[in-house]
Amino acid sequence: MDKINDIEIKPLGKSNFITPLRMQYTQNGVKKIWDLIRIHNSVCIIIFNTTRKVLVFVKQFRPAVYFAGIPDKDRQTTIDTVKYPPEQGITIELCAGIVDKNVSLEEIARIEVLEECGYDVPVSKLERIISYRSGIGVCGDNQTLFYAEVTDNMKVGKGGGNLEEGEYIETVEMTIPEAKKYLSKGVVLSPGGLLFGLLWFLQNKANTC
Amino acid sequence: MDKINDIEIKPLGKSNFITPLRMQYTQNGVKKIWDLIRIHNSVCIIIFNTTRKVLVFVKQFRPAVYFAGIPDKDRQTTIDTVKYPPEQGITIELCAGIVDKNVSLEEIARIEVLEECGYDVPVSKLERIISYRSGIGVCGDNQTLFYAEVTDNMKVGKGGGNLEEGEYIETVEMTIPEAKKYLSKGVVLSPGGLLFGLLWFLQNKANTC
Numbered sequence: 312m313d314k315i316n317d318i319e320i321k322p323l324g325k326s327n328f329i330t331p332l333r334m335q336y337t338q339n340g341v342k343k344i345w346d347l348i349r350i351h352n353s354v355c356i357i358i359f360n361t362t363r364k365v366l367v368f369v370k371q372f373r374p375a376v377y378f379a380g381i382p383d384k385d386r387q388t389t390i391d392t393v394k395y396p397p398e399q400g401i402t403i404e405l406c407a408g409i410v411d412k413n414v415s416l417e418e419i420a421r422i423e424v425l426e427e428c429g430y431d432v433p434v435s436k437l438e439r440i441i442s443y444r445s446g447i448g449v450c451g452d453n454q455t456l457f458y459a460e461v462t463d464n465m466k467v468g469k470g471g472g473n474l475e476e477g478e479y480i481e482t483v484e485m486t487i488p489e490a491k492k493y494l495s496k497g498v499v500l501s502p503g504g505l506l507f508g509l510l511w512f513l514q515n516k517a518n519t520c
Numbered sequence: 521m522d523k524i525n526d527i528e529i530k531p532l533g534k535s536n537f538i539t540p541l542r543m544q545y546t547q548n549g550v551k552k553i554w555d556l557i558r559i560h561n562s563v564c565i566i567i568f569n570t571t572r573k574v575l576v577f578v579k580q581f582r583p584a585v586y587f588a589g590i591p592d593k594d595r596q597t598t599i600d601t602v603k604y605p606p607e608q609g610i611t612i613e614l615c616a617g618i619v620d621k622n623v624s625l626e627e628i629a630r631i632e633v634l635e636e637c638g639y640d641v642p643v644s645k646l647e648r649i650i651s652y653r654s655g656i657g658v659c660g661d662n663q664t665l666f667y668a669e670v671t672d673n674m675k676v677g678k679g680g681g682n683l684e685e686g687e688y689i690e691t692v693e694m695t696i697p698e699a700k701k702y703l704s705k706g707v708v709l710s711p712g713g714l715l716f717g718l719l720w721f722l723q724n725k726a727n728t729c
Contacts, residue, residue: 316546323540328555329658331532331540334583337525343686345583346537348557348658349595352588374543374554375660376653379561386558402656442707443715444585446655447611449538449557451584454712477552498651503663503712506652510719 313372313479315397318390320378352453353445354420355407356437357508358428361520362463365484366512368505369427371472372479373402376500402500403483403493405456405508420457428482429470430461440511445504456508460520487517522581522688524606527599529587561662562654563629564616565646566717567637570729571672574693575721577714578636580681581688582611585709611709612692612702614665614717629666637691638679639670649720654713665717669729696726 323329330349335342358367377400381390408423410416417434424432438458445454472478485493490509493499499506532538539558544551567576586609590599617632619625626643633641647667654663681687694702699718702708708715 313547314549318543318545321542321544323542323555326540326542326555329540329557331535331538331557332587333530333532333535334527334587335530336527336583338522338581338686338688340523341686346532346535347584347587348538348540349587350658372547373656373660374545375556375658376656377660378541378543378556378558379653379660379662400660402653404656439706441703441705441715444588444611444709444711446659447582447585447613447711449559449584450655450658451582451586451588451609453588477547477550479547494650496650497648500653502653502656503716505712506650507712507715507719510716510723514719514723 313397315372316392318392318397320386320388320390346449348450350450350452351409351411352455353407353409354416354423354455354457355405355504355508356420356424356457356459357405357512358424358430358459358461359512359516359520360462360484361460363484365486366490366509367406367428367430367461368403368483368485369406370401370403370481370483372397372400374400376400376402402502403505404501405505416455417457420459424459424461425468427470427472427480429468430465431467432459432461432465436460440508443504445502454504456504458512458516487513522606524581525601527601527606529595529597529599555658557659559659559661560618560620562616562618563625563632563664563666564614564713564717565629565633565666565668566614566721567633567639567668567670568721568725568729569671569693570669572693574695575699575718576615576637576639576670577612577692577694578615579610579612579690579692581606581609583609585609585611611711612714613710614714625664626666629668633668633670634677636679636681636689638677639674640676641668641670641674645669649717652713654711663713665713667721667725696722
């Protein structure tokens with residue numbers, strides 16, 4: 312488990328990561344404004360290892376998830392990590408990545424599966440399921456969901472993300488019964504895309520592979 | 521259909537709607553930063569009208585979705601609405617609302633169903649399904665999904681959102697076959713939460729109600 316400490320919150324100055332913008336427009340004759348963020352589109356992949364019959368997810372510390380779980384009154388400059396353990400910001404997600412290269416979405420998905428989970432899956436084995444909007448209110452970015460079946464023979468690396476980019480990612484495996492149990496937990500630290508991908512898998516693939 | 525025109529994009533100055541922040545932290549001894557946005561938690565509701573056997577969704581113009589669909593090169597101060605018709609920003613979503621009152625999530629869901637879709641559904645008829653994170657990278661906000669069965673007798677208003685707050689929302693009804701077809705479209709202007717809610721309904725409720 313990662314050790315996370317010295318958490319501080321500051322106003323956003325100049326950022327290379329997010330660009331906040333204001334859209335001004337007229338709707339049915341009424342002038343309106345809407346504040347939004349420009350971010351990259353992304354891909355995500357629901358991965359099933361057919362050798363060992365397990366789904367493969369990723370687990371990582373997500374600052375925005377951690378911060379959102381802290382009540383307003385305790386959102387001070389320095390966050391009390393005893394009262395709010397960093398584990399509260401550790402999500403379970405689909406393997407995913409942003410579209411920041413001029414290659415096909417399938418190729419980006421292939422690179423992410425290798426980088427985060429260590430499986431070298433051929434592009435031809437990536438099944439495109441659906442493209443939807445990951446955000447609606449503030450971000451609006453497009454996310455494309457893929458399905459990939461992998462085998463233990465395709466495992467060529469450890470995964471874990473791009474260490475040069477400072478990614479610390481762990482893979483998590485779930486059997487089909489464990490995945491069903493996860494969906495019935497009531498509260499999960501996972502995005503809607505994972506819930507959909509998982510249910511899609513259970514409905515369309517779990518009985519046939 | 522709404523008439524939308526005079527779309528302009530500006531840098532974000534002071535905003536009452538979004539608060540961009542920077543988190544600084546140490547992970548495994550390495551100093552890191554992450555830029556994020558503080559936004560409200562929310563509820564969303566998958567609604568099934570048992571009188572007419574239709575699912576009830578909402579449809580609205582979403583500036584962030586519209587903007588995300590415009591290529592970088594055409595993201596000028598003034599957006600060309602002939603080249604990029606505002607219809608490209610019209611989403612289909614679950615009835616939803618932000619948690620900005622000090623009442624139960626069920627009560628907030630009840631108010632939204634009434635305000636956006638016109639059904640007066642008792643709080644006791646709201647089934648809580650799951651809480652998940654709507655965003656992961658930038659926002660991290662919690663969203664709680666409910667299920668509500670309504671009847672034509674519960675329809676007491678037109679819905680359409682809170683006009684005083686400048687909301688222009690249309691309701692959209694889909695039969696079960698239409699909803700299944702929607703899920704197989706390949707590209708949708710809907711968030712992951714709708715896809716999950718819909719699939720959850722098809723798997724758990726469609727055959728019993």
